[in-house]
Amino acid sequence: MLIPHYLHQLKLCARNRTLTTAKSLHAQIVKLGIAQCSPLANTLVNVYGKCGSASHALQLFDEMPQRDHIAWASVLTALNQANLSGKTLSVFTSSNGLRPDDFVYSALVKACANLGTIKHGKQVHGNFIVSEYSHDDVVKSSLVDMYAKCDLVDSAKAVFDSIRVKNTISWTAMVSGFAKSGRKEEALELFRRIPVKNLYSWTALISGFVQSGKGLEAFSVFIEMRREKVDILDPLVLSSIVGACANLAASIAGRQVHGLVIALGFDSCVFISNALIDMYAKCSDVVAAKDIFSRMRHRDVVSWTSLIVGMAQHGQAENAMALYDDMVSHGVKPNEVTFVGLIYACSHVGFVAKGRELFQSMTKDYKIRPSLQHYTCLLDLLGRSGLLDEAENLIHSMPFPPDEPTWAALLSACKRQGQGQMGVRIADYLLSSFKPKDPSTYILLSNIYASASLWGKVSEARRKLGDMEVRKDPGYSSVEVRKETEVFYAGETSHPLKHEIFGLLKEFEEEMRRRKGYVPDTSWILHDMDEQEKEKLLFWHSERSAVAYGLLKAVQGTPIRIVKNLRVCGDCHVVLKHISEITEREIIVRDATRYHHFKGGKCSCNDFW
DNA sequence: TTAGGGTTAG
Numbered sequence: 092m093l094i095p096h097y098l099h100q101l102k103l104c105a106r107n108r109t110l111t112t113a114k115s116l117h118a119q120i121v122k123l124g125i126a127q128c129s130p131l132a133n134t135l136v137n138v139y140g141k142c143g144s145a146s147h148a149l150q151l152f153d154e155m156p157q158r159d160h161i162a163w164a165s166v167l168t169a170l171n172q173a174n175l176s177g178k179t180l181s182v183f184t185s186s187n188g189l190r191p192d193d194f195v196y197s198a199l200v201k202a203c204a205n206l207g208t209i210k211h212g213k214q215v216h217g218n219f220i221v222s223e224y225s226h227d228d229v230v231k232s233s234l235v236d237m238y239a240k241c242d243l244v245d246s247a248k249a250v251f252d253s254i255r256v257k258n259t260i261s262w263t264a265m266v267s268g269f270a271k272s273g274r275k276e277e278a279l280e281l282f283r284r285i286p287v288k289n290l291y292s293w294t295a296l297i298s299g300f301v302q303s304g305k306g307l308e309a310f311s312v313f314i315e316m317r318r319e320k321v322d323i324l325d326p327l328v329l330s331s332i333v334g335a336c337a338n339l340a341a342s343i344a345g346r347q348v349h350g351l352v353i354a355l356g357f358d359s360c361v362f363i364s365n366a367l368i369d370m371y372a373k374c375s376d377v378v379a380a381k382d383i384f385s386r387m388r389h390r391d392v393v394s395w396t397s398l399i400v401g402m403a404q405h406g407q408a409e410n411a412m413a414l415y416d417d418m419v420s421h422g423v424k425p426n427e428v429t430f431v432g433l434i435y436a437c438s439h440v441g442f443v444a445k446g447r448e449l450f451q452s453m454t455k456d457y458k459i460r461p462s463l464q465h466y467t468c469l470l471d472l473l474g475r476s477g478l479l480d481e482a483e484n485l486i487h488s489m490p491f492p493p494d495e496p497t498w499a500a501l502l503s504a505c506k507r508q509g510q511g512q513m514g515v516r517i518a519d520y521l522l523s524s525f526k527p528k529d530p531s532t533y534i535l536l537s538n539i540y541a542s543a544s545l546w547g548k549v550s551e552a553r554r555k556l557g558d559m560e561v562r563k564d565p566g567y568s569s570v571e572v573r574k575e576t577e578v579f580y581a582g583e584t585s586h587p588l589k590h591e592i593f594g595l596l597k598e599f600e601e602e603m604r605r606r607k608g609y610v611p612d613t614s615w616i617l618h619d620m621d622e623q624e625k626e627k628l629l630f631w632h633s634e635r636s637a638v639a640y641g642l643l644k645a646v647q648g649t650p651i652r653i654v655k656n657l658r659v660c661g662d663c664h665v666v667l668k669h670i671s672e673i674t675e676r677e678i679i680v681r682d683a684t685r686y687h688h689f690k691g692g693k694c695s696c697n698d699f700w
Numbered sequence: 701t702t703a704g705g706g707t708t709a710g
Binding site: 399 | 701702703704705706707708709710
């Protein structure tokens with residue numbers, strides 16, 4: 092009677108993740124001398140895994156005099172659950188020829204999925220196919236998940252089609268694969284065919300859409316889910332939908348979702364609070380982000396990092412540094428994302444020594460290998476501070492081939508520092524052998540050639556940009572005024588308030604020309620047309636109409652918040668600085684890559700974008 | 701004993 096009793100108690104521990112109770116039960120089992128009973132030992136391994144203690148599971152496994160397939164499957168699963176899938180594969184390899192059963196196959200496939208090692212994954216799949224378990228639907232479900240996680244959605248679909256009895260789990264794995272890879276129609280079609288949907292299926296579709304940048308689609312599915320009255324028993328879907336608000340910079344929707352989070356009682360969940368910090372920061376409301384952070388009772392590295400990155404992006408470098416010191420003194424270890432934020436902050440205020448120090452500390456104190464992004468951030472910092480040779484040396488010494496943002500960082504540094512010769516040398520290389528894909532790189536190239544009077548090359552850069560223009564999205568900006576969002580497209584002249592908007596912008600332009608010596612910088616327009624036409628295009632850039640509308644309609648004294656799909660051009664950047672000074676209003680613009688807080692004639696990006 | 705959904709950069 093003792094053994095069934097302990098098995099029952101241990102299963103309760105596994106369900107409730109109570110490690111202390113598991114340890115005390117383990118001690119009693121040892122004292123009673125029944126620890127060698129293999130169902131008990133295997134269940135203990137399993138419980139330790141579920142409670143997140145891989146070391147206990149592994150120790151127990153090592154001490155087993157005999158190991159059956161259940162023991163192997165339990166320890167491999169425990170290692171997967173503790174996020175140690177590398178160890179899963181090495182423990183299996185050390186088995187010296189264990190023939191996997193269906194359970195072991197599942198654990199191995201999951202390990203490959205977690206690690207993203209498709210080479211191993213295909214090997215395991217091959218062995219599975221020729222094994223006596225080759226018809227097992229559970230293993231096939233994990234294979235669907237593995238291929239989906241490794242971006243081989245068609246392979247996932249092939250395995251999915253071979254599953255004889257599909258259940259909600261296998262359907263969900265496939266829906267998740269399609270949604271994450273941006274295959275919207277297939278994801279939706281498959282989702283509609285799921286006979287019994289649960290919260291996992293809805294979450295898979297919604298989060299997949301968010302991850303593939305389809306925030307609006309995610310929202311419409313979420314609304315449908317609410318309409319269907321699906322019980323939100325756990326908060327995972329909420330963190331995804333908060334993320335959708337963040338990516339869309341949809342602050343009104345974001346606040347509503349925040350309200351829902353509170354109403355459902357998930358506001359003390361760390362994951363959700365982290366997502367909310369990020370959402371408020373991305374909606375340019377750093378005060379609200381700080382408020383969420385300060386109310387949290389438990390914070391993890393993502394909580395600290397989200398706020399540090401938010402501050403860095405909004406030009407609050409000193410605050411970001413102070414928060415980092417605070418984080419370290421709280422004993423929280425920074426991760427690779429923390430350092431991206433910190434070095435980014437340094438580059439915006441020109442803290443060269445601090446940036447170099449952080450870059451070194453990352454490797455020395457925290458054993459984090461710098462990624463290409465860390466190098467690009469450091470390169471930005473060096474280039475911006477005029478240390479162009481050091482920046483170029485860094486490009487040659489880094490252990491990665493430089494990508495387009497890296498070259499763009501060096502090029503824009505050359506332009507800013509007036510290093511025409513170096514700029515032309517790099518531009519020549521890019522144009523002849525690199526094949527940039529970002530239109531803004533061609534604008535940069537064209538500007539560099541123009542300042543060196545190399546007109547032939549200017550037109551070559553323009554021609555290449557022209558070739559890709561067909562695919563370019565039309566520019567638009569949105570502005571939120573009194574809980575309503577108004578969208579303006581570039582060149583749009585059909586708005587009901589067009590006369591008021593035109594009048595206000597004309598007034599600003601005249602004042603800027605008279606008092607600030609403003610001359611429109613038409614080098615940002617690369618179409619072939621006369622100067623007057625170019626100035627007209629600049630005048631109707633969507634962010635200007637949006638700002639004018641905001642100034643006409645928003646509550647006096649409140650900041651004007653703009654979200655733009657493309658990057659703000661250099662001329663609009665100058666104009667918005669002037670407008671913020673003339674009107675004494677704060678204008679906050681989130682463009683495709685950066686945040687700009689215009690206030691009193693200055694911008695938080697320090698004219699670096 | 702095995703399979704599905706979540707947060708920070710870009």
